[in-house]
Amino acid sequence: MHMRTLAPLLAALAALAGLPAVLARPFDGTGTDFLLPRANPDFPNPNVDPFYQAPDSLAPAQNGQVLKRRPVPTTIQSIHLDSTYQLYYRTENTQGSPTGTVATIFVPKKPASPPKVLSVQWYEDAVSFDCSPSYALVQNSGSSSAVIAFLDIGIYTQWALSQGYYVVQADHEGPKASFIAGFNSGKAVLDGIKALINDQKLPQDTQVAMTGYSGGAHATVWAETLHEEYAPSIKLVGSVHGGTPVDPRGTLLLINKGPFAGFAFAGLIGLMSQHPDLDAYVRSILGDAGRKKLAEFTSNGYCLPSVVALSPFQDIFSYTNATDPINNPRVVKVLKEESLLSSYSSRSVPVPKHPRLIFHGVLDEIVPYKDNAQYVREQCAKGADIQFNSLVAEHITGELFGIVGVINFLKQSFAGEIPKVKCGSILPDYQIGLFDPRADDIMGKDIADEARSLKGKKSPFGGNF
Known part of the structure; x- marks a missing residue:
């Protein structure tokens, strides 16, 4: 990767990360x-x-x-x-x-x-x-x-x-x-x-x-x-x-209802795919909107830009008919197994x-x-x-x-x-x-220059580096 290719790349990234309508589909660009x-x-x-x-x-x-x-x-x-x-x-x-x-x-x-x-x-x-x-x-x-x-x-x-x-x-x-x-x-x-x-x-x-x-x-x-x-x-x-x-658990509670709430949906679905008991429980408490959300996140091309841009400030628990799903024993079991906090x-x-x-x-x-x-x-x-x-x-x-x-x-x-x-x-x-x-000296000047050029550019998460 050289500087002559990085500038148009960053322009493409800015286009990708800037507009929800773009994030929902492959971006267009020329460079x-x-x-x-x-x-x-x-x-x-x-x-x-x-x-x-x-x-x-x-x-x-x-x-x-x-x-x-x-x-x-x-x-x-x-x-x-x-x-x-x-x-x-x-x-x-x-x-x-x-x-x-x-x-x-x-x-x-x-x-x-x-x-x-x-x-x-x-x-x-x-x-x-x-x-x-x-x-x-x-x-x-x-x-x-x-x-x-x-x-x-x-x-x-x-x-x-x-x-x-x-x-x-x-x-x-x-x-x-x-x-x-x-x-x-x-x-x-x-x-x-x-x-x-x-x-x-x-x-x-x-x-x-x-x-x-x-x-x-x-x-x-x-x-x-x-x-x-x-x-x-x-x-x-x-x-x-x-x-x-x-x-x-800590990450889910921080991002739920916030600008990065999409990660809460993605994280739950990811855990469901590896824990059959959790998968069965969550599917049993989802309403129609929740089932639609599940299909949306697992659809082709629904990658990080879409995860970030298309579900901000949403409450993951509002898609269920349960009163306190995060404290359900089947949910707690998985959250404890997947935690690295002793x-x-x-x-x-x-x-x-x-x-x-x-x-x-x-x-x-x-x-x-x-x-x-x-x-x-x-x-x-x-x-x-x-x-x-x-x-x-x-x-x-x-x-x-x-x-x-x-x-x-x-x-x-x-x-x-x-x-x-x-x-x-x-x-x-x-x-x-x-x-x-x-x-x-640590990175090599060319690579350091590439990294420095990212400052102020759009990040895949939506904000600026």
Whole structure:
């Protein structure tokens, strides 16, 4: 990605994020040909593309085993990129049953020696299968998420490739588009890393780091949480996430009736897709308007822009005929199982052993800062190695403010140079801003310039970076 392509891209993003009428359908534009929706005939919608369908060999396969593979032209363009592939691999859902999902992998032109892998999770934040990252990343895919995927994944992928790192981006919501279903997402991320290592025949002790923001941070925190028990063979040297939802109940209560109420609908539907008892209960209390809303959110092309723009200030509970649905035992059971707060979760919450950087805007209006701060306190009390950066920012600007610290932490993780500090504190190295001259040395000037150019532009969430 170069500056000459970024300006029209941002113009397209502004058009996409600015008007509800536009958000409900693919946008029109002229400057970003490889992003505009043209429905690439070689890569059809995942709902009809046979590549996304589970083969007969799925059940007996091992987690992370690649069952299908194909080269793919993506929206990520770099002089450091050799080739890009989609991998269909085996993983597990929340209930531990076999399922399959797709990851997009980026192979560097000059791989570092020894090899290193960066797993990037992006904020899909929708419950329609054709919002999957692998589809959004295809050139001319027709996906309503194309611009969002390009921006969210682009900077970190560009930087990693410039370092000679392999990059993997899993469809962590899986085939049911299970937004905010932690067990499902975490397993998909870990098995996606295994799939890349297997496909590229890398050593099993290859160093791996992870990063993600918002919905991508949710997948990242669950992957690091499940790592030791579910995929201990992965050599995880560091992870970074920001604006992280660690407790679905707290997030739902914050955003319901607010400008981002659409995420409450999407989150509930995502959890329903992984918890049959919850699904049965919610469907039993929905009125006609609620059933219509459910169909709307799961319809083709109803991706993050539509989720944000088309349901602001709505009360999710008003679509039911129940008096206190959030305290129904079947709802509470799922919310407790899907929480990473030890004080609320019904499970014992693991403490990852590797170094972590967590950042969060104290003014975050989408994901509660207090929940993340509590998570850090609880983890630190159990011996975690966490640096926690509290930003003077809300959710949208928090992503931009955290970029330099993310890359610096990832660089030092791979180098084994993360200083040991008191858990919950933060070193100045990870508080460097984009407009600090040191950002160029950390990120590379071209990539830093691209990130700086986002300031003041429209975010996929509707406000400005």
